[in-house]
Amino acid sequence: VGEGLLTWLLPDVSPPELERLRKVITALRLLRDDARRQEGRVASPWPLAAVELERLVRDRRRRAIESLLEAELVAHSSADSFLDLGAAQADSLEALRELLESPSPALPAAGLSMRERVEHWISAGRDAGASERWVDYWRARVRHVFGPPAAAERGWRRAFLRARGEAAGAALLARLLSGWVAARLERYQPLAACALCSGEEVLARRDAGLRRLFGWSALLSGQAALARELLDSGEAPSVPRPIAEFRESHPEWSALLAGPVRLARGAAQEGHAPSLRSLGAELLIIVGGGPHAPRVVRMEATTGVRAAVQRNVRAGRLLPSEARLSSRAYRGKPGFDCLGGERVVAVARVALPGCRLGEAWLQVECAHALLPSRAQLEALARTLSAPRPAGERPEAVAARAAASALAQGFLAGLDVPREVRATWLQPGEGGLESMAESGPAPASTTSGPRGIVARAANGEPARHAGEPQEVLWTEASAGVALPLLARGGRRVLAVLVLESRRKEVLDRISVEAVARRLSEHERCWWWAAVRDEHRRQVGRELHIDDRARWWTCAEERALAAPEGQRVFLVTGPRGSGRCTLARALAFRLAGVHGQSSRGHILRLDGLEPARLLRSVEEAADSSRLWLIATRRRGELERALERLGRPPGDPVEIVVPPLSERRAEIPGLVRGLVEEAQRRQRLRTSIPDESLALLFRQRWPGNVGEVRALVEDLLVGAPLEIGASCVRAALEARGHPPCESLGAASVDEIAAAMAVTRHRNGNANLARAARYLGLAAETLSARLRQGGRAAGVSGAGS
């Protein structure tokens, strides 16, 4: 090829690359000449042709099996599924013919179930020489169609990581990633789906199906510009129902979301009760209607949205049933009864046969635009109205006598009507045992509260009138069982049973208030149980290590206060955990002094003077008052004066900012990541380098800032939170990452030494130096100069 043409085409190419390119073009010319040459050729050797024939037979058989597998899965998949559907029905007939004409068709036996047929085809594919990756891919697809979305996501993730580890081709990786993204979309996590595609952008831009899913994820998570860039005007083979319904509501997107709506072959998913988490929503509310005035039957909401909903409910914005005509509405549509603020809303009618309200409305509000389709929402509503299947009987844990004191304290503090009787049940050696009771003295009590644990596992208050074997108090005609669950949510630590003589159901608002108090109680219960257990086994108080030294001081200070001490002042910067500490101490003091009331916690931050005084007046009758404040003395003194007593000596407990108790940071980050892992079923690793980087930051926003950062990191890097991700996230938040604590104080050095110790208790100087961003020699020198004198030991414990 002429030098001129190449330099004209590629003016910026370097001479060595030009040389390589010329060689390639020479090879291509030879290839073309080879094709043209007819004479002097040697015929294909027979053995090679025979091998090719065998390979072709195997390939065609495998492709036929793939078509049949597709046909089976398509027949079962829901129209709401985001999974890319493959072969059409006609192709599967052709595939069946292909198999029938082969020497060993290996068709499934008659009478097999769909699942068994699918397994048969996968085995047949393996027999036809398919690789393990092929089997992984199809197993993941089968799990996606037959299992819940969370299991599907786990399956795709495993298959993708395995294929990537084995350096599989880009086409297979793209198909596996498509499945993973589809599973995330089916879990109503468009933002997470979008983040997954962004991390694999090369793959996402190469494969048309994956690119389309990327575009949909971007659109549904509110990134319109990215969605426009990714989606082209070509027609998709099929469009899932949620996308089709979005297209109906947004005609301006119809050109980019073109394609026939997926046929409803399989049923919309039923059997899983909808929850805030499963729908990726911010508000899930059931509003009862029928002949009665509208009222809230059940509500799950995130913290920010809950307040808005309560405001709207108080303002009477609950529309009656007749007004709820639309099944969905998006932002900017005026007049719709969006209760949680400016959100995307979907509504479906629910029949509630056991609730006397007759009919109700399930309303879902999301911050993103991925709503369940109408059919899906109606299926979920049907699930709500259907009788609950008996849940798996949870594991019971042995009761500890010491915990009964806490239970008594809790019951004494409950604010329930007089005719309601509360019973605290804890698993003991003979099953559930009544540990404490409140309310009117029972005329008679039946023992053997079987069924309560199973009902409590559902997590939903349930009437038990008409179920005599579950009634504790024979005069009761209605009641609910509220579980106190262990951390994982699978173990019932105790059950609180509320029963009433009245014939109608218990007042739901009171029950919800009790349930809230119970959930607040959980952490204190765990902590008390741990301490009791330690005291029983070891014979002394639980020793808290250096990392929680400030907590020990705070607890000792609170316990040293006289029994009549009324006002406690918890000061510290915002987000440092003052309220958590106050709750824990209040509970601890109530237990120690055998008091029923834990007192009132009053947060003074940011309250306007008038509001502050009103709050103080409301709390004036409280036996103990926990004031949460920053160090603004004026506000505090005014508040104390208003309490009718001189600003004497409230016991002051200081919570230091997170930057002064850095030793907690690694544990806090690990805890937050583990919590997210449990929630999202992800296995995220966080290398020591990232923990060291997080350890060095200033954290002006304290714990709240750490939590927000970890949540961002988990969205951006769900598999491994590397140091580069942490740096990028810090920079995105406007905090340049601190790479070295050059002027580390003795406390900071001590914190680094404490968190980096070997398991045997010896110091790990190199690791501590990494945490501080110092050279090991520098750290040694610092320790020699002053660290040892301040109690920081370089060796030994």
Added chain:
Amino acid sequence: MSRDTRPTLAPGTAALLHGSPSAVLARIVPNDPLGLRARIAAECEGRALLFDVERALLHVQALVALLAGRWRGEPALEEWVTERVKEGLEDVLQSEASVVLGAGAAARLCAPLELDAARLGGACSNFNRLPEGARRAFFALVLEGASPDGWARRSGRPLGELLRVLRRALEPFRAATSVRTGPAAAQVAERRA
């Protein structure tokens, strides 16, 4: 620029297609009585495709042998064979780099020029997925050495667009020739040594 050299079938060729796939294969491989190689070469030239004709021939021969038993005289044999050739070539175009550039051609072409056969096969595979206009322009200007002005005049497209199309067609080969480290590069270096 395409040269249609498709052969016509001699009378009685249909008899070759009777029997089991192995038997048919044994008849159509020696001397290529169906003229499959010439048909493949013509198709390759006509559609401006780059692949190893010998490797594609193996696949098409196997396909014809496998499907011969399904031919019932309709359509005419000539048409049926042409359809199988096109089907076989589609398979090759969708398959991996080692099929696009077979081992024989790789040894013949790449070794003397010190090129990485796998990367060149992958580049050919990517080239074959480009729009036909880009492929034709590449064939005419780069492989045949035609004048850009003349080609632009004949095709009725502006020279600037031609330039853009040619750059796009060259892109797979540029990617294949970019310097990289790894096992393939080590193999090339080893061969060079």
